[in-house]
Amino acid sequence: MTSLPTGSVIGILGGGQLGRMLASAAARLGFDVHILAPDEDPPAARVAARHWQAAYDDQSALDAFATACDVITYEFENIPVASVEYLVSKGAIVRPGAKSLQVSQDRLAEKRFLNEIGIQTGRYEAVDTVEDLAAALDQLGGEGLLKTRREGYDGKGQARIGAGDDLKAAHARIGEVPAILEAFVPFEREISVVIARGPDGDTTAFEPSMNDHSGGILRTSIAPCGLSADVITNATRLAETLASETGHVGVLALELFVLADGTLLANEMAPRVHNSGHWTPEACLTGQFEQHIRAVAGWPLGPVTRVFDVEMQNLLGEEALSPPESFSADTVVTLYGKRDAKPGRKMGHVVRRGRKA
Ligand code: AMP
Numbered sequence: 001m002t003s004l005p006t007g008s009v010i011g012i013l014g015g016g017q018l019g020r021m022l023a024s025a026a027a028r029l030g031f032d033v034h035i036l037a038p039d040e041d042p043p044a045a046r047v048a049a050r051h052w053q054a055a056y057d058d059q060s061a062l063d064a065f066a067t068a069c070d071v072i073t074y075e076f077e078n079i080p081v082a083s084v085e086y087l088v089s090k091g092a093i094v095r096p097g098a099k100s101l102q103v104s105q106d107r108l109a110e111k112r113f114l115n116e117i118g119i120q121t122g123r124y125e126a127v128d129t130v131e132d133l134a135a136a137l138d139q140l141g142g143e144g145l146l147k148t149r150r151e152g153y154d155g156k157g158q159a160r161i162g163a164g165d166d167l168k169a170a171h172a173r174i175g176e177v178p179a180i181l182e183a184f185v186p187f188e189r190e191i192s193v194v195i196a197r198g199p200d201g202d203t204t205a206f207e208p209s210m211n212d213h214s215g216g217i218l219r220t221s222i223a224p225c226g227l228s229a230d231v232i233t234n235a236t237r238l239a240e241t242l243a244s245e246t247g248h249v250g251v252l253a254l255e256l257f258v259l260a261d262g263t264l265l266a267n268e269m270a271p272r273v274h275n276s277g278h279w280t281p282e283a284c285l286t287g288q289f290e291q292h293i294r295a296v297a298g299w300p301l302g303p304v305t306r307v308f309d310v311e312m313q314n315l316l317g318e319e320a321l322s323p324p325e326s327f328s329a330d331t332v333v334t335l336y337g338k339r340d341a342k343p344g345r346k347m348g349h350v351v352r353r354g355r356k357a
Pocket residue numbers: 122145147152153154155156182183184185186187190213216217267268
């Protein structure tokens with residue numbers, strides 16, 4: 001495929017806020033967006049040209065979707081790999097492809113893959129049974145974080161384990177599903193690199209942001225991240241390696257722990273636009289959503305120079321009903337249009353901009 005002409009249809013698998021912001025960016029470039037998502041009234045569908053309400057594995061819906069769309073992307077890493085493979089078998093262009101999805105769906109496969117391509121992680125052990133858990137705890141010094149291999153996000157599917165804890169109960173808490181035990185990483189800070197890769201292998205990486213989590217949920221991302229140029233260069237190289245080794249086309253994010261001596265350990269990857277990149281549209285010459293659309297459409301990637309110092313803050317649950325300072329001159333608010341402000345649910349975000357130091 002050469003560059004997609006404006007007026008073409010970009011299909012997005014997934015209907016959440018990431019799809020909504022991708023759809024808005026795509027519309028600004030003259031594309032029509034079709035959303036395929038099972039929910040009745042997802043945030044992305046309300047800003048898109050068409051909503052296909054169907055399960056991600058509904059083959060007849062996928063057939064019709066493939067025919068309707070010129071290129072298909074995804075905004076959610078738990079799309080079945082088989083669905084992406086099916087779309088490709090029907091002649092659809094799916095960007096990113098199945099490989100990025102496959103790697104990021106399983107924490108164990110992801111960590112092994114990262115290690116294989118030379119990206120260090122913290123120590124971890126596979127855990128399928130309570131006996132495995134006991135052995136893994138021994139290996140990792142008596143404490144760690146038990147995480148489900150699949151479908152955990154925002155701190156869900158995780159249990160902290162320390163000396164004397166009831167292992168059977170901890171295993172039950174995560175549903176006795178295949179898991180890993182991770183050693184606690186004594187990080188000094190957390191950063192992420194959001195990078196875009198085009199079909200020709202060109203990449204552009206946004207400056208890393210410093211990320212602060214609470215209860216496993218991202219609260220703020222700050223740029224600049226305050227690290228030395230060397231550490232930033234190393235972090236960017238790791239993201240470049242990951243993007244090229246997966247043959248990724250589009251945006252991906254690499255979350256990293258930074259140790260006190262500057263060592264970088266990967267936490268996880270996301271094969272999509274990322275919450276820690278939500279400051280980029282307001283602070284950089286090209287934002288992550290436009291960049292993803294450019295990449296999947298085969299357009300030249302835009303420049304990603306940062307022109308403001310920024311802090312992005314997520315609005316969770318009822319915080320979005322009265323966003324702090326939301327309409328002051330230097331603050332940009334984005335709300336996702338979700339109907340139900342459940343506690344801890346990501347409802348929107350604000351970006352506070354300041355003059356670049
Ligand atoms: P995750 O859902 O795996 O990205 O974890 C969410 C957050 O929990 C991370 O961003 C960290 O703040 C914290 N966390 C996760 N795994 C570890 C670990 N192995 N050591 C220390 N903190 C962790």
